[in-house]
Amino acid sequence: MVMMKAVRxxxxxxxxxxxxxxxxxxxxxxxxxxxxxxxxxxxxxxCKVRSGLLKATVPLRLPWIPGGDFSGIVEELGPxxxxxxxxxxxYGRADLPADGSYAEYVVVPRAHVAAKxxxxxxxxxxxxxxxxxxxxxxxxGGTGSASLELMPGQTLMVVGATGGIGSxxxxxxxxxxxxxxxxxxxxxxxxxxxxxxxxxxxxxxxxVEGMGAYAKIDAVLDLVGGDVQARARAVLGDGxxxxxxxxxxxxxxxxxxxxxxxxxxxxxxxxxxxxxxGLIDLGKVPIHADQVMRLEDVKRAHQxxxxxGVKGKIVLRVAPDPR
Numbered sequence: 480m481v482m483m484k485a486v487r488x489x490x491x492x493x494x495x496x497x498x499x500x501x502x503x504x505x506x507x508x509x510x511x512x513x514x515x516x517x518x519x520x521x522x523x524x525x526c527k528v529r530s531g532l533l534k535a536t537v538p539l540r541l542p543w544i545p546g547g548d549f550s551g552i553v554e555e556l557g558p559x560x561x562x563x564x565x566x567x568x569x570y571g572r573a574d575l576p577a578d579g580s581y582a583e584y585v586v587v588p589r590a591h592v593a594a595k596x597x598x599x600x601x602x603x604x605x606x607x608x609x610x611x612x613x614x615x616x617x618x619x620g621g622t623g624s625a626s627l628e629l630m631p632g633q634t635l636m637v638v639g640a641t642g643g644i645g646s647x648x649x650x651x652x653x654x655x656x657x658x659x660x661x662x663x664x665x666x667x668x669x670x671x672x673x674x675x676x677x678x679x680x681x682x683x684x685x686x687v688e689g690m691g692a693y694a695k696i697d698a699v700l701d702l703v704g705g706d707v708q709a710r711a712r713a714v715l716g717d718g719x720x721x722x723x724x725x726x727x728x729x730x731x732x733x734x735x736x737x738x739x740x741x742x743x744x745x746x747x748x749x750x751x752x753x754x755x756x757g758l759i760d761l762g763k764v765p766i767h768a769d770q771v772m773r774l775e776d777v778k779r780a781h782q783x784x785x786x787x788g789v790k791g792k793i794v795l796r797v798a799p800d801p802r
Contacts, residue, residue, distance in 0.1 A: 595756070
């Protein structure tokens, strides 16, 4: 039996439940591929699953390997796999509740990967999948679920714009021809955050207290929730739309103005990852890895993500980049 190094959790809890262990390397089944992981992205949902917050909706078979996003090299093909070969550089996502990407190898369905963007190394490619797909599906749809249906010439307000999803939503909307207003919380780093968002293409940057200066916005992407969502909803024009990754209010609160609410639940799509890779390679979507850590630093990575203030994504380097 071939072994590999992986992060596993044997119970729910804080970052201390994450441990490096030696486990059996998985084998791909029909329609699946085995990927040698070079880098794995760290997402807020990883922390929520680890803590048990999603236990009722996403039950795990413990012990379990966390992680979704990855970039790496195809090692082995399962039966009935087409369109990819051993040695190909790919990026993608392992979906819950399967074992994830905080490991030297991961098995995923062929449909959940795409060719890695040519202009990115594996570390930066691993920062892309979940955040970029969530932003894409919130703005444009494409998986059969509702979206903001953002159109060229419209104005989009992104609340929580400097995080992982916001860092993709801003340039993706700009590439579609929309005007983007980024919303950040007032802090000592507000100036740096404003400069960061303008580098992504935002036309305006405002703190939460200044949101009321805007009116008749076409669309809002809310990545924060709570009372900030109520403020964001107030700036929408009649017939506007609000999409959120953190829950939306009852439709009745805005039905008289025709405001549409959309709850975003991301679905992994290799075809969307292929489109996103194309935009990245054209230079339309810059990629920001906020911090790169070793796989052995996974506890610290979760602690930093939960503390907040991350611009872009945290990435775990699992193996040396072969480029």
